[in-house]
Amino acid sequence: QKEVEQNSGPLSVPEGAIASLNCTYSDRGSQSFFWYRQYSGKSPELIMFIYSNGDKEDGRFTAQLNKASQYVSLLIRDSQPSDSATYLCAVGYSTLTFGKGTMLLVSP
Amino acid sequence: DADVTQTPRNRITKTGKRIMLECSQTKGHDRMYWYRQDPGLGLRLIYYSFDVKDINKGEISDGYSVSRQAQAKFSLSLESAIPNQTALYFCATSGDSNEQYFGPGTRLTVT
Numbered sequence: 607q608k609e610v611e612q613n614s615g616p617l618s619v620p621e622g623a624i625a626s627l628n629c630t631y632s633d634r635g636s637q638s639f640f641w642y643r644q645y646s647g648k649s650p651e652l653i654m655f656i657y658s659n660g661d662k663e664d665g666r667f668t669a670q671l672n673k674a675s676q677y678v679s680l681l682i683r684d685s686q687p688s689d690s691a692t693y694l695c696a697v698g699y700s701t702l703t704f705g706k707g708t709m710l711l712v713s714p
Numbered sequence: 715d716a717d718v719t720q721t722p723r724n725r726i727t728k729t730g731k732r733i734m735l736e737c738s739q740t741k742g743h744d745r746m747y748w749y750r751q752d753p754g755l756g757l758r759l760i761y762y763s764f765d766v767k768d769i770n771k772g773e774i775s776d777g778y779s780v781s782r783q784a785q786a787k788f789s790l791s792l793e794s795a796i797p798n799q800t801a802l803y804f805c806a807t808s809g810d811s812n813e814q815y816f817g818p819g820t821r822l823t824v825t
């Protein structure tokens with residue numbers, strides 16, 4: 607059984623702070639790693655993907671991958687109230703397994 | 715216009731009825747997927763298709779069937795709906811890179 611684990615939260619941070627979201631996975635054969643943002647009642651929106659060990663930065667978002675530790679993280683710098691949402695980690699090879707998500711709350 | 719569309723957006727049906735959810739995409743992707751999302755259980759894969767002649771069961775295919783009518787169209791059917799199939803259903807598409815893009819979802823209630 608392929609598993610993707612995330613802390614359900616909520617993770618509360620003040621506006622302007624760095625939010626750190628974490629994810630671990632069980633399938634060592636996984637080759638693609640994604641972060642999705644989902645607002646309540648809406649569909650998941652792809653915000654970051656990473657395929658190689660290390661860091662990948664895109665604007666205020668940084669994805670970090672450590673395949674040896676089977677660990678993926680997402681950093682959000684200068685967090686804004688509009689970043690308040692549930693963040694889903696997805697991992698896989700030909701298909702994806704999704705974590706249950708971490709709720710992020712950014713307070714003004 | 716949205717790249718991935720789903721119809722209907724909301725549906726209430728009775729136990730035992732047959733229902734079809736439809737998905738269309740204009741992204742030109744070969745791969746299409748059906749997921750359901752339940753509170754506390756996350757997104758779970760029902761069926762997926764990597765091209766028009768390819769259909770694969772996902773994690774929770776029992777009680778569901780699919781049809782890939784064309785590259786752009788992928789339908790999900792509930793042959794005899796039951797209350798525990800009440801959920802939010804999402805269609806997604808991807809290219810070879812596995813980056814999946816989701817439709818707006820269908821909220822299905824089975825009474």
